[in-house]
Every structure is written in C-alpha cells, then in structure tokens.
Amino acid sequence: KLTSLDAPGYEKVVYAEDEASGLKSIIAVHSTKLGPAAGGCRMFAYPDIEAAKTDALRLARGMTYKNAAASLPLGGGKSVIIADPHKDKTPELMQAFGRFVESFDGMYTTAEDVGISVEDIEEAAKFTSYAAGLTKGEYASGDPSPVTARGVYLSCMAALKHAFGHDRIEGKTVALQGLGHVGMYLAGHLHEAGASLVVTDIDAHAVAQARQKFSARSVAPDDIHDVDADIFAPCAMGAILNANTIPRLKAKLVCGAANNQLADDAAGEALLEKGIVYAPDYVVNGGGIINVSAEILKITDQKWVDQKVEQLAVTTDKILTKAKALNASPHKVADQFVDEILAQ
Ligand code: NAI
DSSP states (O other): OEEEOOOTTOSEEEEEEETTTTEEEEEEEEEOSSSSEEOOEEEEOOSSHHHHHHHHHHHHHHHHHHHHHTTOSOEEEEEEEESOTTTTOOHHHHHHHHHHHHTTTTSEEBOBOTTOOHHHHHHHTTSOSOBOOOSSSTTOOOOOHHHHHHHHHHHHHHHHHHHHSSOOOTTOEEEEEOOSHHHHHHHHHHHHTTOEEEEEOSOHHHHHHHHHHHOOEEOOGGGGGGSOOSEEEEOSOSSOBSTTTGGGOOOSEEOOSOSSOBSSHHHHHHHHHTTOEEOOHHHHTTHHHHHHHHHHTTOOOHHHHHHHHHHHHHHHHHHHHHHHHHTOOHHHHHHHHHHHHHHO
16 A cells, blocks of 8 residues: 655655565655666664655755766665564565555665675565666676775775875874674775774674774773774764764764764854864765666676775865855765756
C-alpha cells in the first residue's frame, strides 16, 4: 500500500506498507534538478512514521547538496526502512523494498547506508534495476570506502594552507576518531604522507591495528577531543562538533569523513570564532557517492572517478578561500555554492 506524504519543497515522498513482508518504508526525493535522485537506504528502529519521515527528508536534502557539490548529474533522495537491522531483516523485506524502489520508475536509485549491507541491496536488486553499490555485475562499483578516504585525504591536503599558511603534512599530528571502513584507509594515507596519528575507536581491534600498522598513539574515545593535535578528523558518527566538544579542540583544522558533523548552525559559527578551519563534510566525503554514481551512470572509466574525486579537493579549496574572504563559516559558503548550482 502506497501513501503519498506531504512535504513542501520535496518532489515526491511516499510511505509504503507491505503486510506480507512487514515492510514499512519511506522514499523521499528532494530534487531531480541535476538528474535522477540517488542516495542510500537506512534501516533503523524509528519509534514512529513521523520520526522516519523527518530523517528521510533531512537525509534526502543532504544528498542533493552532496551530489551537487561533487558535480554529479544526480539529484538527491534517500530511503528509510522502519525496522531493527539486527532483528527484523529478511530477504522478503528487502525484496518488497526493491519493488517499492521500482515503483519510482528510475526517479530514485538506492544503495547502502547505515543498517543496510551489500547483501541486502542485492536482495532488493532482484526486484529493481535502480539499486547500486553491488559487488557483482558489469558496472558493480564495490566498496566505496577507500574512495571516500582518498577524497577526504586530498581535501585535507587542500585545506592545510587555509589553516596553517603552508601545505606540508609532514610532522603534523592528526587526531582521528573512528577506524572503520573509511577511517582506517584515511589513517593509511596520512601515515604515508608523514603525519603522526592519535587515534580512537570503541573497537579495540581496530585501535590495535592502527597502532601496529601506522605507529599511532591511541586515547580513550572520549579523550580524542582533548588531544594536542593540529588536525581533527571525525570518521565515526554525526553531530560530533557541538557545544561540549568544540571548546576542547586544539586543532586548527577539522576534516573528516563523518556525515553531519555539525550539531547545528551554531557549531559552525563556534568553529569560525575559535579560528578553526572547517572543511565541510558533504564536500570532502563525496568520494563514496562518486564511486557509486559510476555504477548508476554505467561508467567504467576509472579516470572519470579519479578526476571527480580530485575535484573535491579543488572545491574544498574554493569554498575555504571564499569563506576566509567573507569571514563566513565554510558550511554556509558550501550551501550557497550548491544553491547557486541548483539555481542555474
Ligand atoms: P564504519 O561503521 O565502518 O566505521 C565507524 C567506526 O567508528 C567504527 O569502527 C566504530 O567502532 C567507530 N565508532 C563508533 N562510535 C564511536 C565513538 N563514540 N568513538 C570512537 N569511535 C567510534 O563506518 P564508515 O563507513 O567508516 O563511515 C564513517 C563515517 O563516514 C560515517 O559517519 C559515515 O556516514 C561517513 N561516510 C562514509 C562513507 C563511506 O564510503 N563508507 C561515505 C560518506 C560518508
């Protein structure tokens, strides 16, 4: 059963309920101005439909900005499934989701996000041709994480001169939070380039690995904000830049992979006031969606991906240059940059 949901400013938002499989899901398409909408599917035990809708809308809009900032011919959309990924997931549920995606007739392409694995998407893909992030098939793009890490690393290099007046990473200390799929690759790039690493994770194995491979020092998860570092790289969860953490930061530059790093607008302003350069999250972490978009757009030329990822660093540089000139917070300048692209 499909129900259209009211969402001003969005092109199409639909709630689907399928009794047989237990599927309860929302697909939100924010904008198709630049192309068909693309964005992952999140599975989470939302307390109610309203909470799921709020998240879907926020995430879908975020994808419009991320895709535009990465100069991809794709719009913004996202889907959520109301279910506990540890308990409720079945092949039937994902197949029903696949049929729901198919009902958008190409207006929206899905992929992995929090709570959804490659296997889940492959289950959905049995019933829709609008699913990406697959490991099998002619255009399969595989794990996006190394590409995301490379984009963050290159953007970090481009941001150095804005924070330090020069672009040497050797000898700089990076406090890195989260050694997961992206964080571990990013640690590798930074180590290779001559940076010292102070890392943290709630997963002791990941920490041990980083200590061994990259001669990293480690601290307890809650102490990462107090580390005497030049650069802070958040690669775990969102809203990590907030009224509690910002006063504790010693770094002059924040550049990491995590989505939605700023708890709110005030956090962006607080960083500016403290003289900390903030490389906007959705600009620097666009490598993953660039990699997935090659699959969506049926592009096999690796150079296309590489160039787009390198371009993220150029965009970061542009945004930070403009932010400095205006004495404005880079996250606002990034939003304006995208708004201008969308207005064209
Ligand atoms: P992941 O789940 O593989 O890694 C996250 C890591 O953070 C895990 O090792 C986890 O143990 C750790 N962690 C969780 N809570 C923590 C805490 N309180 N303190 C320290 N460590 C903690 O996720 P992944 O794929 O590496 O993504 C990291 C971030 O980057 C997420 O915010 C994600 O949304 C974002 N991102 C990821 C992309 C990708 O290609 N994988 C693309 C764009 C954004």
